[in-house]
Amino acid sequence: MSKPIILAVFNNKGGTGKTTITFNLAAGINRRGHSVLMVDLDPQHNLTMAVGLPAKSKHVGDLLTGDAQWEDVIEMTKTNGHPFGFLPASLDLQRSDAILSNDAEFFALRNLIEEEVEKAPDTFYDFVVIDCPPNLGILT
Template sequence: MAYPITVAVTNNKGGTGKTTTTLNLGAALAKQGFRVLLVDLDAQCNLGLAAGCRQAPHHVGELLLGEASWEETLVKGQNIDLLPSSRLLLSYEHQLNMEPDSGYLLREQLEGRPYDYVIIDCPPSLGALTFGALGAANWFIVPMQGENFAYVGLDEILQCVLKVRRRLNPGLQLAGILMNKFDLRTKFGQSVYSKLTDHPTVRLFTNSVRQDVSLMECTAFGQSIFEYAPTSRGAQDFISVCQEFLQVTATAPIPS
């Protein structure tokens, strides 16, 4: 059975651009005609809200614990579908912690679903939900803010990925660290960038996402950047990031 190319967008640091990346990378892929599913694994429900889904009858936590079916949980969109979250997801995470196979539950749900790409928005923590996302993913992306100490915490994520590779998902690969709210033309930007390129085991996206107020505004309207401001810097940047993502993921083998 075909398994969709699955990407976890993760950083245990808050506010680095995980939700913004999930929504707009997903929208950029859909714009190219790919069938895209977004998964909101954060109890803040920011992805669902940003994608224009204010209320859903069921959430992904119920799906993972077998309390709701795929059909009951899935919210179908015009060209992107969503597995929504809920404020209740935190208590579901405690229950997931007690399931011996919790790292495999999302993977099992995605098996054979009719999508080209699944993009998962992780919470800003390294708990059962993030492990489940990394267990289900072929690739992961780490959005980082172009600020001082942005890379603090990176080793923690990489250690966590090593554990996931050993115990859960040997095929998990880093698509790249994605610099967000970032300007490589500034001296400061260049110094952060060179620190990260010196890191022995990470791959950095060559393209980055600049600060753009449209990226903040579009979520308030429940729209992607391509619907809200198709000619903005944010839209241009996410098109470039999407192209690079497609190149990177095409050059490495996808584990079945």
């Protein structure tokens, strides 16, 4: 099994369409028959709101800091018969950015995704599409 292709949408400036591009890119890839995991790494959590998810107590930042398990955070569905997963963000993600910037876990999210893919091949993702915050911090 090959590793997923990871696409990060980022720009140092806000209001450039990062969230819209992330959402439409993931939907387009899924429509073409690929399984997709969308990840909202922006503390403003606009992608989470665009997907229509209610605020959750656990978010992607909790995965990065080890405060939650994959199954506590991920939202799963199938679109066009292919897995479509989503890791939501929240305003609390700012706390995770501060914790990670003091830690050596620069590749924590990528490693976490790869580990979960190996554990659960039936929910393997062909693509991971990430909505990054409007800065060049550790989450980006």
